[in-house]
Amino acid sequence: MEAPPDNDVLWARSLHFTHRDGSPGLTGISLGVREGEILAVSGPRGSGKTTLLRCLSGLVPVRSGEVWFNSAPVHTLGPMARERLRRDRFGWIDPEPVLVPELNVWENAALPLMLRGAGRRRSKAAALEWLERLDIGDKARSRPRALRHAERQRVAIARALAPGPTVLFADEPTAPLHRADRTHVLRTLTSAARSHGITVVLATHDPDTAALADRTVALLDGRRVHTVQLPDTPDTEGRAACSLSV
Amino acid sequence: MLALRLTRAARPAVQLRRLLVAAAAAGTGFLLLSCLGYALKHPQAAGSAALRLSWCAGPLAATVYLALAVARTDPATRPRTGMSAVGLGPARLMAVSALTTALSCTLGSMLALLVFLHLRGDLSGLPFDGAAADFLAAGLPLPAPAVLTLLAVLPATATTTVAVALRPKDPRPLRREPRRFGRFGATGGASARESFGAYGRFGARSGGRTGRNTAAVGQAGSPAAEGALPAAGDPPAAGGRVPGAAAVPERDGTSPAPDGTTAADSPAPDAAPAGTRPGTAPAGLPWGIALVTAGLAVQAYAGRPVPVPAPAVLLGWLLTGTGLVLAAPGLTHLCGRLLQTSRPGALRLLSGRVLMTEAARIGRPLGVVCAVASTGYALTALDDGSSRTFGPLSALAALVVAGCTVATLLTVAVEARQCRADTTAALLRLGATATLLRGAAALRAVALLVLFGPLTVAVAALSALPQAG
Numbered sequence: 028m029e030a031p032p033d034n035d036v037l038w039a040r041s042l043h044f045t046h047r048d049g050s051p052g053l054t055g056i057s058l059g060v061r062e063g064e065i066l067a068v069s070g071p072r073g074s075g076k077t078t079l080l081r082c083l084s085g086l087v088p089v090r091s092g093e094v095w096f097n098s099a100p101v102h103t104l105g106p107m108a109r110e111r112l113r114r115d116r117f118g119w120i121d122p123e124p125v126l127v128p129e130l131n132v133w134e135n136a137a138l139p140l141m142l143r144g145a146g147r148r149r150s151k152a153a154a155l156e157w158l159e160r161l162d163i164g165d166k167a168r169s170r171p172r173a174l175r176h177a178e179r180q181r182v183a184i185a186r187a188l189a190p191g192p193t194v195l196f197a198d199e200p201t202a203p204l205h206r207a208d209r210t211h212v213l214r215t216l217t218s219a220a221r222s223h224g225i226t227v228v229l230a231t232h233d234p235d236t237a238a239l240a241d242r243t244v245a246l247l248d249g250r251r252v253h254t255v256q257l258p259d260t261p262d263t264e265g266r267a268a269c270s271l272s273v
Numbered sequence: 274m275l276a277l278r279l280t281r282a283a284r285p286a287v288q289l290r291r292l293l294v295a296a297a298a299a300g301t302g303f304l305l306l307s308c309l310g311y312a313l314k315h316p317q318a319a320g321s322a323a324l325r326l327s328w329c330a331g332p333l334a335a336t337v338y339l340a341l342a343v344a345r346t347d348p349a350t351r352p353r354t355g356m357s358a359v360g361l362g363p364a365r366l367m368a369v370s371a372l373t374t375a376l377s378c379t380l381g382s383m384l385a386l387l388v389f390l391h392l393r394g395d396l397s398g399l400p401f402d403g404a405a406a407d408f409l410a411a412g413l414p415l416p417a418p419a420v421l422t423l424l425a426v427l428p429a430t431a432t433t434t435v436a437v438a439l440r441p442k443d444p445r446p447l448r449r450e451p452r453r454f455g456r457f458g459a460t461g462g463a464s465a466r467e468s469f470g471a472y473g474r475f476g477a478r479s480g481g482r483t484g485r486n487t488a489a490v491g492q493a494g495s496p497a498a499e500g501a502l503p504a505a506g507d508p509p510a511a512g513g514r515v516p517g518a519a520a521v522p523e524r525d526g527t528s529p530a531p532d533g534t535t536a537a538d539s540p541a542p543d544a545a546p547a548g549t550r551p552g553t554a555p556a557g558l559p560w561g562i563a564l565v566t567a568g569l570a571v572q573a574y575a576g577r578p579v580p581v582p583a584p585a586v587l588l589g590w591l592l593t594g595t596g597l598v599l600a601a602p603g604l605t606h607l608c609g610r611l612l613q614t615s616r617p618g619a620l621r622l623l624s625g626r627v628l629m630t631e632a633a634r635i636g637r638p639l640g641v642v643c644a645v646a647s648t649g650y651a652l653t654a655l656d657d658g659s660s661r662t663f664g665p666l667s668a669l670a671a672l673v674v675a676g677c678t679v680a681t682l683l684t685v686a687v688e689a690r691q692c693r694a695d696t697t698a699a700l701l702r703l704g705a706t707a708t709l710l711r712g713a714a715a716l717r718a719v720a721l722l723v724l725f726g727p728l729t730v731a732v733a734a735l736s737a738l739p740q741a742g
Contacts (some may be wrong), residue, residue: 049642076638079454086702110704110706111704113702114703114705114706115704116705117703117704120705121699121702125695125696125698125699125701126699127623127626127696127699128624128630128696129627129629130623130626132621134622138619138622138700138703138705139703139704140548141618141619142619142703142704142705142709143704144704147616186703203629251575
């Protein structure tokens with residue numbers, strides 16, 4: 028194994044993870060995320076992208092293996108310390124924009140800052156600035172239910188970016204969107220991250236999305252692979268040769 | 274069978290709630306049966322027996338209310354993803370929850386019958402055998418049809434109420450439009466533009482009604498706009514849904530839903546009662562205040578030192594209680610609004626806004642609890658003066674009513690928590706501490722207590738004042 032370079036902000040060594048029901052999640056993944064880069068974690072559905080992101084961000088404890096953030100171990104931290112780390116250093120974007128439906132848009136975006144103990148005025152200013160930058164500043168006072176799906180996703184991105192996280196984990200942020208909205212959301216996300224030097228770990232199964240990233244790590248069945256080449260399915264499968272006695 | 278299987282494999286908390294329903298049903302059934310015993314013992318006093326029977330309406334209503342709240346909270350009858358595909362759609366789930374309710378209510382009724390027979394002395398071999406034999410008309414033969422009818426009242430009412438309340442509703446709103454007349458006065462939608470003669474050509478003479486015309490054209494021209502209307506432009510439609518799950522059903526107009534089942538069947542059974550837009554206050558507050566003051570005024574006019582509750586006093590209590598129930602959602606909303614005023618931080622913002630959104634759901638049972646508590650307070654204040662004391666049956670009735678209302682309030686709180694489960698999970702992913710969420714919940718409870726406790730005491734003291742003095 029190569030030694031991690033000094034500018035790696037986050038790295039993992041031989042991560043193993045098993046889900047609670049015993050199904051295998053990750054089997055021996057090692058990777059490093061350099062500072063300020065956009066790293067795409069690609070792979071088909073069920074290949075362990077979300078699990079890897081959850082392990083890296085400390086949402087779930089790993090079974091064996093190591094996760095290091097800024098030369099400090101994450102895998103040995105307790106739940107409270109991991110929660111504090113997540114709140115102070117990490118951002119997270121869900122595939123579904125889960126906003127708090129009772130708060131309006133700018134309050135949603137300012138919520139992480141308020142949770143960190145920042146003042147209301149500062150939080151509001153930062154949230155409004157990010158909403159403006161993501162083209163939803165005119166809807167800052169409306170409720171999430173009055174927004175369309177792509178707009179809600181942009182609010183979720185603003186919420187993740189507003190506290191200025193060191194690492195931003197985006198778990199298929201564009202999966203339920205149409206292609207036009209998808210391009211818009213991705214472009215705003217990547218340009219914002221590049222202009223502010225935020226490291227992004229982006230899980231995606233879409234090669235077009237992965238092309239926006241600096242580097243791509245391909246996963247298959249919980250392992251890191253260098254090429255995803257699945258054998259072609261034969262044409263006759265399921266049609267002519269349908270037989271139960273095989 | 275499916276209902277039985279789902280009933281058996283539930284968590285202890287769910288079973289506890291169902292047992293609460295069974296216990297309440299047992300209490301109500303015993304009250305009904307003891308009315309029958311009184312009527313058997315005193316065949317000449319038919320009016321008095323009918324009055325006793327009518328007093329059973331209170332415990333009956335409270336039990337049905339509790340059964341409805343428990344059925345709403347029941348996770349076994351919640352629409353799950355993918356269950357619609359195997360034939361467990363909303364209608365079937367309604368049937369399952371009605372059957373579960375019937376099961377627990379029938380269990381309670383059977384229990385009531387057993388206790389009744391035991392206390393009469395018909396079943397021997399246990400302690401307290403025939404302890405209330407004289408009271409419950411022992412020695413007289415028990416008419417089986419009467420017993421069955423009385424015992425069937427509660428399960429039938431509760432099952433019907435649950436089935437009606439949880440029936441599958443169309444998630445699309447009923448669009449109310451003012452009735453328009455089409456061309457030449459024919460009835461029908463004027464969605465197409467007037468295209469006849471000079472009036473329709475080139476948009477002539479349409480200057481005064483541009484808004485209406487453009488709206489009509491937009492509706493007729495693009496089905497996409499029509500499909501997106503419930504999602505984007507129709508907030509009252511979204512208000513009836515679960516706030517936590519609002520992200521799921523609203524998606525259908527704007528983007529492809531990953532699986533069509535969740536969008537179709539998620540909002541149906543747990544729609545908030547009398548849902549309003551979260552930003553707007555529930556509308557019942559003025560009516561509630563008016564009814565409360567009217568009830569207090571009626572009691573003040575009826576305020577003579579009377580030995581028995583006169584009909585006017587009863588009417589006053591009824592008016593006051595209805596007013597409290599009507600006013601409580603508005604007061605809850607007001608409470609939340611007060612919590613989040615003047616530069617709130619995360620704690621006050623979360624607790625206040627959640628209270629404002631859940632006002633319709635939480636407020637109604639809270640008002641019922643307030644009404645019951647104030648009535649009980651006034652009754653005890655009145656009872657000190659006169660010599661009449663509570664019998665065991667009155668105590669049982671009071672216990673059933675109070676227990677049912679408090680249990681309903683707690684069950685509704687559980688339901689609200691279930692509906693906000695995914696929002697809570699998102700907040701935790703965001704880094705909110707569990708302490709903060711618990712603090713927000715405690716702050717909500719304290720705020721409600723601070724507002725509603727003195728209110729209850731004040732209403733009770735005011736309604737007891739004329740009779741006492």
